[in-house]
Amino acid sequence: MSVSKNPVCASPFPLEAPDTTEINGHTKGVVLDATKWRINEQITIRFLEGDPELQTRVRKVAEEWTAIAALNFRFVDDGPADIRISFVQDNRSWSYMGTDCRRIQEPAATMNFGWLRPESTDDVLRPVVLHEFGHALGMLHEHQNPKGGIKWNMDAVKHDLSGPPNNWDPATIESNMFKTYPLDQVTGTEVDSRSIMMYPIPASWTNDGTSAGFNKELSDTDKQFIATVYPK
Numbered sequence: 001m002s003v004s005k006n007p008v009c010a011s012p013f014p015l016e017a018p019d020t021t022e023i024n025g026h027t028k029g030v031v032l033d034a035t036k037w038r039i040n041e042q043i044t045i046r047f048l049e050g051d052p053e054l055q056t057r058v059r060k061v062a063e064e065w066t067a068i069a070a071l072n073f074r075f076v077d078d079g080p081a082d083i084r085i086s087f088v089q090d091n092r093s094w095s096y097m098g099t100d101c102r103r104i105q106e107p108a109a110t111m112n113f114g115w116l117r118p119e120s121t122d123d124v125l126r127p128v129v130l131h132e133f134g135h136a137l138g139m140l141h142e143h144q145n146p147k148g149g150i151k152w153n154m155d156a157v158k159h160d161l162s163g164p165p166n167n168w169d170p171a172t173i174e175s176n177m178f179k180t181y182p183l184d185q186v187t188g189t190e191v192d193s194r195s196i197m198m199y200p201i202p203a204s205w206t207n208d209g210t211s212a213g214f215n216k217e218l219s220d221t222d223k224q225f226i227a228t229v230y231p232k
Contacts, residue, residue: 035098046081061129069230098138142198194219
């Protein structure tokens with residue numbers, strides 16, 4: 001079974017939250033099994049750069065995951081680290097999936113916050129940190145669950161994401177929007193439109209009017225799901 005070594009991205013969609021935040025009335029979480037950590041595993045994390053106060057804020061939000069999941073984050077100032085965080089200001093935030101970060105040779109970044117700055121408000125910082133650390137725990141984007149069944153208007157998605165501010169190429173759009181995983185490679189339930197792992201989806205991107213808003217906090221399903229994947 002092959003495991004992708006490419007990072008997965010959260011993008012600053014230039015979209016207002018659509019009116020509806022329901023996707024077929026279901027809830028879901030999904031983890032790529034091949035990238036799961038061991039229960040109670042210690043995960044070392046190092047900042048490669050960044051304002052110290054900003055680093056502290058990122059750390060505090062990231063640790064909301066370990067308050068729920070049986071994993072331990074150990075932030076280090078130097079030496080080898082599993083997760084290495086950069087703040088390259090390229091308007092792109094991304095993370096490698098789960099243990100895939102260990103495939104990336106030091107000192108390259110395994111997570112980037114491309115629009116976080118010392119002056120970023122909590123409303124800007126919290127969603128992206130929670131989202132990218134969700135990936136770091138092995139969580140996929142909500143719409144990539146094979147049970148999701150979103151009926152994409154592919155032409156509309158490609159048109160919007162190939163232009164500013166995303167400027168994604170066709171391969172990036174395919175990987176981040178349309179790719180799903182075989183059922184035997186994931187642990188998941190049904191779709192959670194309120195998950196921190198859900199992209200904002202405007203109704204124009206689907207053929208049946210399905211849409212989702214911009215989520216800023218862990219949903220109840222996020223918390224319940226990650227606690228079953230990494231039970232304490």
